[in-house]
Amino acid sequence: MLIAGPQRWPGCTAIAALIRGDQMWVANAGDCRAVLARGGSAVAASRDHNADDEAERARVVAAGALVSHRMGNWRLGQAGIQVTR
Numbered sequence: 001m002l003i004a005g006p007q008r009w010p011g012c013t014a015i016a017a018l019i020r021g022d023q024m025w026v027a028n029a030g031d032c033r034a035v036l037a038r039g040g041s042a043v044a045a046s047r048d049h050n051a052d053d054e055a056e057r058a059r060v061v062a063a064g065a066l067v068s069h070r071m072g073n074w075r076l077g078q079a080g081i082q083v084t085r
Contacts, residue, residue, distance in 0.1 A: 012029070012030045013029070013030035013031050013032040014028070014029045014030055014032070015027070015028045015029075015032045015033075015034055015046070016028075017034060017045070024036075024045070026045045026046045027046075028046040028047075028049070029049070029083075029085050030049075030083050030085075031050070031082065031083050032046075033045075033046050033047075033048055034046040049083055049084045049085040050074075050082045050083050050084055051067055051073070051074035051075060051076055051082060051084055052073055052074050052082070056084050057074055057084075059084075060076060060084050065077065065084075066078070
């Protein structure tokens, strides 16, 4: 568990990419993202899964999760985590 000041913040992160020929698959969980460099510019290769995203927040609420706005962000459950997957 990481300590951020006097409060504890639970969390985890994982990312994987598989490149085969001219195809790429990316999977991410937790507070991480994949970025691909194309022509000197950064291109998102994954999508953040957190409760600040309105569609993701609606998905987790529909699944029965407790979502509340606190500490400046949308958070899940009693632990107050931000990531949804």
